[in-house]
Amino acid sequence: MATNLINNLDYDAIIIGAGACGLMCAVQAGFLGKRVLVLEKNDKVGAKILISGGGRCNYTNLYASPQQFISENEHFCKSAFAQWTVEDTISFFETYGIMGKEKTLGQLFPESDKARDIVKVFTDLCRDMAQDIWCDTDVKNIERDGQDFIISYERNGKSSQIKTARVVITSGGLPIAKMGATDFGLRMARKFDMQIIPTAPALVPLTITGKDQPWYEQLSGNSIFCRVWNDRASFEENILFTHWGLSGPAILQISSYWRAGESIMIDLLPQQNIIDLIEQERKLYGKKPLLSLIANLYTRKFADALSPYLPADKNLASLSKSELESISSLIHQFKVKPAGDKGYDKAEVMRGGVATTELSSRTLEAKKIPGVFFGGECVDVTGWLGGYNFQWAWASGFVIAQNL
Template identity: 75%
Template sequence: MKINPVIRKISILPNSDICGTSTMLANLIKQTDFDAIIIGGGACGLMCAVQAGFLGKRTLILEKNDKVGAKILISGGGRCNYTNLYASPKQFISQNEHFAKSAFAQWTVDDTISFFETYGIIGKEKTLGQLFPQSNKAADVVKVFTELCHDLDQEILTEADVKSIDQVDGGFEVTYENKGKTINLYSSKVVIAAGGLPIQKMGATDFGLRIARKFGLTIADTAPALVPLTITGKEQQWYEQLSGNSIFCRVWNDKVSFEENILFTHWGLSGPAILQISSYWRPGEFIYIDLLPNQNIAQLIQCERETNGKKTLLNYLSGLYTRKFAEALNGYLPIEKNLASLSKTDLGAIDDLIHQFKVKPAGDKGYDKAEVMRGGVSTNELSSKSMETKKVPGLFFGGECVDVTGWLGGYNFQWAWASGFVIAQNI
């Protein structure tokens, strides 16, 4: 049973900023004797502060932006898919596939659901287990944390740009800038919950990785994940003409497969299935697309031509896809032929293209279009039970900057909540 001692109905305070903390703190630090300083006011940092407060511990969050929860606020199109009913270690990528098991055992999906229900957020299930607030407002999720931090006497300072962290006297000196002033604070524990490299316009930096390197920690290779894929060269024009077309597909490689929509764009491919496979794709590799999953195109054509053999392949495919997409297949298939005229060779070509559409992406759209970062602080450097670094006692890493990357659809939030909870138990 998790400790949730502060139980009340969450309400918006008059004239308050539910996402920032200027009204809460007036940008003043009321004390410097904290059990831990948390760098980053995102999902992991906020959960860590609240859970520490439940245990009677005092924390300070230093957030670079003028508001906490920036990525929470834009997630799920501003609705925040704050967990996934099916989340388990199986949906996460890491050099150590077992690392996340301890955190997910300590803080489960049921714990997430119960936590938010306690503070007024009832989940609404959407596609593939994604859970959204019934209000469809990501701001409600952030408000839970800002108001709990206030109630639990956890302090948050926004516009605090941390410049350095140094080991001193059995603890850490944290140097940050706020409104033109340089300030030094001391704490025996420091939590790095600074997120990953996406999205720079929202303040994302490599700060967490730089601190890890400074203390001699290994970094698993980083790359954009859950990101659209690009097509260049002579094939780009074909994708451009289909921009805006969305098709339910099965997308796969030799590692994994996903059944969701793909979206053709003027620069390549996007949509949920493409974002999912991108986390498993590496430059130079192919991906494969079944444009008609769970059906057999050759069998469907055989049945159709028994009753309507004069129908052209173009008209038949236009019934399965958009006319524009069917017409775009002209360079690959004999779309002007009647169904009755299709040879075995024709049917084989149709089957291959529809069920094994082969794509070799040129690259991806980079961190500014990525949902998350793959890689990060190596799990070999951390205790799976506490998220504390093995080499530097008192230094913790959690959330996206750790080499644990989830699927699209609320999985990465579940990791953020779980790792934040685990750290709070150990600071």
């Protein structure tokens, strides 16, 4: 198929991907008087912004710092977060009418609870600053042409090319293919001989199969506040039992630190000690069955599910020392060995990506290919659940814009 080369160097840069990072980059470039063209595969911009937080968009976290991010180089994101802080994010959105409201654990949502209000800030600013956005534009390839780059793409059924001096790759990661997710950023990095840190679904539900599955399946819909941990991390939030395993915030969080074949531990009563509770109760109600106490701590359905593994029918006064130890172990060190995870279609983000050693931490420009920048999810910087990944997207978009 013949292609049409648009030899247009009027744009200071071409941004591939109109997600959080790409949109912030376009707007910040506009503030600096730079003109960009944003190429987006979907028929509208900000697809993942629009579905985030159930359509409410948890757009940052008040406590975001490098400590909540996973990367082969834990220090890499420090420069970006110094250049664009949480306060900068809050101030930016407030300037354009988005007032934040804090929910749990520092999570900040728009007062309107509407993700589309976040997207509208960017589309309005891009329009006002004459930053061009082409949707339904599928970028196929990037080739070097001396000091410049030729981007090949399909739009309106036609194959075309456009020349540019600078390329910004903010095309996201692999999660949620139905939202347009592709491996484009990773493919281009490999093409330019850049290292890729192995990728995997992150912030993703975990599955249970085999003989243990019916036990979890019977509890589907039950949610319990727990501490979930392994030797890498620990989180205190709710877990949710499902017919295929475990979900909920604490599980999504630990999934980023879990590897296939490993177990995770769950404290089913993280803020109390079950032995202390038993001792207190049996002084007053020695004949009370253990199941009665357990049922007061959880839903009856969950208490019944635990009872086969406990001396449930024994009264509190008659529990032996070994039985108490067994009860404590079950409640405070409940061991789970997931079979796997629900994959990229159910993952919030991707772990791994373009190796940070390939990029300048100050500018996010590729060291081997001057003029090419990588930002957002395709880089090996993965945040916790709760607005952290948006903060990285805004910060990396800002940093790249300063250096176009």
